[in-house]
Amino acid sequence: MxxxxxxxxxxxxxxxxxxxxxxxxxLGVKPGGRxxxxxxxxxxVELRPAGARADVADLRGALRRVGQRPLSLEEMQSAIEEAGER
Structure with a gap:
């Protein structure tokens, strides 16, 4: 922890x-940094180094919804294709 x-x-x-x-x-900020x-x-107030970008790993679970199981890549592709046919 x-x-x-x-x-x-x-x-x-x-x-x-x-x-x-x-x-x-x-913060990893050096003299003269922003x-x-x-x-x-x-x-x-939240401080962060200027220009700092979130790491892709920080996005893990961002779309998770309680009670909803994760979709496989195949299921996602199928849903995209179905939506395109409408």
Whole structure:
């Protein structure tokens, strides 16, 4: 099980925050690098290295639905062909 890393940061009078080296190392961001910030609806913020792309492996199970069995490639091809005939 992966353990979450926590860091408490201080906001300056200018409203700026300096990220600790451990955070930058975790993101793989070097000096001069850029960070993407996503503001989430629940008040949280997500940081990621700018230009970082999700790994294809991260998509595994993204379309899984409870109670629905996975389809074989043959079943998928058949469904595509059937839809094309309509």
């Amino acid at each position: 992966r353990r979450a890393m926590r860091a408490e940061l201080t906001v300056t009078a200018k409203g700026q925050v300096t990220l600790r080296q451990a955070v930058l190392d975790h 960070v993407d910030v996503e503001l989430l609806p629940d008040g949280r």
